[in-house]
Amino acid sequence: MDDDGADVADVFAQLAVELHEEPGVEETVEAVLQFALQAVSCTHAGVALSQRRGQLETLAVTDPLIEQSDEIQRDSGEGPSLDVINGEDTVLVPDTGSDERYPIWAPKVAALSLRSVLSVRLQANGTALGVLQLSNTEPYAFEPDDDAVAHILARHASVALASARQEASLWQAIDARKLVGQAQGILMERFGIDGDKAFTVLRRYSQDNNIKLRDVAQRLIDTRKLPD
Template identity: 60%
Template sequence: MEDGQKAPVDGYAFPVLGSSVDGVADVFARLAAELHESGGVEETVEAVVQFALQALNCSHAGVALATRGGRPEVPAATDPVVVEIYQWQMAGGNGPLVQSMREHTTLLVRDTETETRWPDWAAKVRSLGVRSVLDVPLTTATGTVGVLGLYSVEPDAFSQDDEAVAHILARHASVAVATARDQETLARAVDARKLVGQAMGILMERYDVNGDQAFAILKRYSQDTNTKLRDVAQRLIDTRRLPH
């Protein structure tokens, strides 16, 4: 392995900042392509944490994503320790990850041994062997989509170079995650439209109604049973019967 590089992951060798600006730029150009080709949201965030583990001075990494319900989800983590830290923090509603997601700010904990902003959280994290933490929000023009969490077993592990790389990674990840979510939403919408169309066809044939009437029937059953229109359509296709 050449000087100034970390161990390769998925064919990439990560140069240390300062060793070669062109090398760093090339790595992140390839990283951007890799993220945008990852597929779904889970594949995208898994690529993010694996790159973070190799490109940054961290022992563990994870991504927590914001959800419409308000409670973040943890779709990717490099170690069960990260999942435990996230879940404990989200249950308590207090800690740097929660604040980073809520306030769209980067938060650095140099040493959990001396951290005073979140003493209970710091004690818990320290008991898991983690001494320093860097939480970087994943933000887009519409808001925060999640947080990239970096953890080290060493105190004061994250340098200014690490923070700079983390912010670049977070920017790439933000766009990739938002794009993957939009694609999944569009795919679900297209799938739902196809299902409703099939269900309307069944009603039109069975009851000799037109398209508008068939859609009105599905909509009425959806409202009366408090069931999503897509689910009503799926039920009709599967059973050839409308819900009771």
């Protein structure tokens, strides 16, 4: 990246535009990782999402080594990304070959040739979304400028991810409503009942059989009958 301040500002302006133009969560994350490889001194990058009970779900990586690092963290219950999800803003591991904070994770990751690791929190409205994970095959690879750039990147990524997640949830809700509406129409036509009664039939079947309302509607649309 050019040292000229205006050029750096242009790069992040371009980043913000491109992230917000991505159609979904997966595409947004892929764009984040590609920018990370260009803007920060990392050879590998990944994004892991925060799950219930402070667990990691690997969403996207530029190399399977990052996914292996995540798996080691999940199995051992220790690691920089877990610490970030559970409250830390940033965790830097200058050299996994000598780090003593993570006695299980660090030597295993060093054996994978991931020697420098920088984990930065992704969050929106005070809630952890996940972790931006940056690694280098050389120890002591990250400079203070890399940390600053990673945080700028993480802020842009957090906004884009939060927006993408909300949009994805919105479209899922819209699709579900459309499916239920179609299923109601089938029941109304077949049994001569109104929309409220048709919805009651779908909801009761959903509750009695412990099946999501959306799935009940989809089955009715596909088979033209409620499952036995």
